Amino acid sequence: MTADVLSFVAMALFDAQRSGLGAVLDMDEKYFSQHFAHLYDCEGTIQRFYKCSDGKWLFIGVNNKHSLFSLFKQLQIDSQLEHDTSDEKISATLAERLKQQPQSYWTNKITDLCVTAI
Structure with missing residues (x-):
């Protein structure tokens, strides 16, 4: 320290x-x-707030590829993204997907990762 x-x-x-x-x-x-x-020194590190369709927010924190791929699967995101794990591309894809449903939908769907309703 x-x-x-x-x-x-x-x-x-x-x-x-x-x-x-x-x-x-x-x-x-x-x-x-x-x-x-x-x-934080790995591709696929995500720690961001995302707006949902009801105007409420989710915080998602993922710091390893295994958790990131689990998130892709739960959100039904195209596995092609697994080959382009730049943080900007992932964040944009997540933002687009998460704004399609309300916060309560996502908190019920994503159960094993660091997802917090704000």
């Missing part, structure tokens, strides 16, 4: 010990990016 992160944690622990209260550390991702970059 960087010195900044360790400083934040040390200050929070010191304050918690002094006050007896907990603390929330709200830090920018830049403090962690270098340590967790490998988690």
Whole structure:
């Protein structure tokens, strides 16, 4: 961890010990990016909000090809996309597909992946 992160944690622990209260550390991702970059270093990484036909939103988080292909199957997306896993192409395809049904339809259909109704 960087010195900044360790400083934040040390200050929070010191304050918690002094006050007896907990603390929330709200830090920018830049403090962690270098340590967790490998988690996002794969094609097919999707973490986005998508608008559904009823105007409500879904958050979809997929960070590996196996989960991505499972999502394609559940959404009945053409398997041709499996060969073009650029994030832009996938995001555009998902946006087009997800806007065809209401949020409740998708939350009931996609059950084994990181999908959150917003």
